Amino acid sequence: MRRGVVGMRSRITGSGRLAAVSLVAAAAIASLAAGPPTSPPSGDIVAPPTVPPGVTLVEVMRELVASSDQLLWTRLGDADGRTLLFRDADPPGVATCLDDCARQFPPLLAPDGTESNGDWSLVQRSDDGMQWAYQSHPLHTWSEEQEPGEVATNVGLAETTRSKVSEGLVPAGTLMPPEGWHVARFEPAASISVPDGVEVRLVASAQAVILIDFDGRTLYAFDGDPADDGQTCTDDGCDIQWFPVAAAQLAMAIGEFSVVTRSDGSRQWAYRQQPLYRYAGDLLPGDVHGDTADPRWQVAVLTRNFRPPQVAVISLEGYGDVLSVDGMTLYMGTAFEKYWGGRSMRDSFKVLYSRGKRLGGGACVGDECLETWRPLPAAADAESNGFWEVITRRDGTPQWTYKGFALYSFPGDETPGQHRGQATYSFVELDGSPDNLERATWLAFIGSASGGAGVYWNIAKP
Secondary structure, X not given: OOOOOOEEEEEEOOOOOEEEEEXXXXXXXXXXXXXXXXXXXXXXXXXXXXXXXXXXXXXXXXXXXXXXXXXXXXXXEOOOOOEOEEEOOOOOOOOOOOOHHHHHOOEOEEOOOOOOEOOEEEEEOOOOOEEEEEOOEEOEOOOOOOOOOHHXXXXXXXXXXXXXXXXXXXXXXXXXXXXXXXXXXXXXXXXXXXXXXXXXXXXXXXXXXXXXXXXXXEEEEEOOOHHHOOEEEEOOEXXXXXXXXXXXXXXXXXXXXXXXXXXXXXXEXXXXXXXXXXXXXXXXXXXXXXXXXXXXXXXXXXXXXXXXXXXXXXXXXXOEEEEEEOOEEEEEEEEOOOOOOOOOOOOOOOXXXXXXXXXXXXOOOOHHHHHHOEEOEOOOOOOOEEOEEEEEOOOOOEEEEEOOEEEEEOOOOOOOOOOOOOOEEXXXXXXXXXXXXXXXXXXXXXXXXXXXXXXEEEEOOO
């Protein structure tokens, strides 16, 4: 599958109207260039998947007191979120961890019929089957890891101990990778050459790895009339909405990036021969409002993240981008913890992945709760992929989780765009019953709470 440029997203307006826009890649804009492009892409170009099925993406965070946890970096995990490692002793693309080594560090095996794709390659093992390698590093789990992700978390905390504030975060004897082994971090920018002023980043609202500029603003590829590529005209004149990504006069092509000459003589960067732009409506890094503003532009996507069927990113007025199923808002339940404000702001409510894993489907149990919150079901054959994992509820049914936390819809939301379940609480009533006392103790442990026990329900942000 070819790596390409494609974007897809939905937006909920203030009136609750759902508009879905699907944008596909198209031919290069030869008339903007000094000469005709060579080998222009033809037909639809579908962005390859960010990770293969059965491989997860996990945000490694540092827990902070009474505020949002600090995101350190993103790592790779197996289908259950366990830390993936690689070792220095393995030559690129060669699996040498066998026998006793493989028993201690089980290889991440690839199913039969799987194909290599981009940063993901297959390594033939001499003992059994094919093994996944990321950027030529064969991947392994570690039998010593008890809680999924604890090794990666410990590494992240150890890296922050350089400051006085974070001293002592990793106690002596904490499980760390053996010498020569390293946590497999998700670093897509390491395998692509980009010109100055252009970067590669995993952007949550785009649900993809995309191109951004030096300010972190989303870049878009253009497919339209070259004579009207950057203006929206009104009775009062023309407003500039799209800004070409300027290339220096001495800039030269690099990798899959080329330079095109515009009609005014200025030079502009293009990716795969598609000229790149920034959208004026994107006010902050991470915004991707341009994909619904005009069908002639599409987000410059390198790889596409997995999402379950019917799940999309929508925008709620006053809340920003959230996850939805069939247009209806999705929610996550977290155990009570000390937290001061900011829960509804973008990227301001981050909770440790391990807390979601411990909670599992336990945010909502019992018939009374399930009348209020409906688990997001997963198909019987669904596989974990990217930030999405499949868990099994106590009743045996599969449920989707996102970034470690199980997702639910709220029957009180009657139309797309409603979010009546936002910022609500489910308290555990301490009536003396053993079940309630056990649940309260369990939730207090997960949330490290001292002032009560229960579940806080928040809109699920991408």
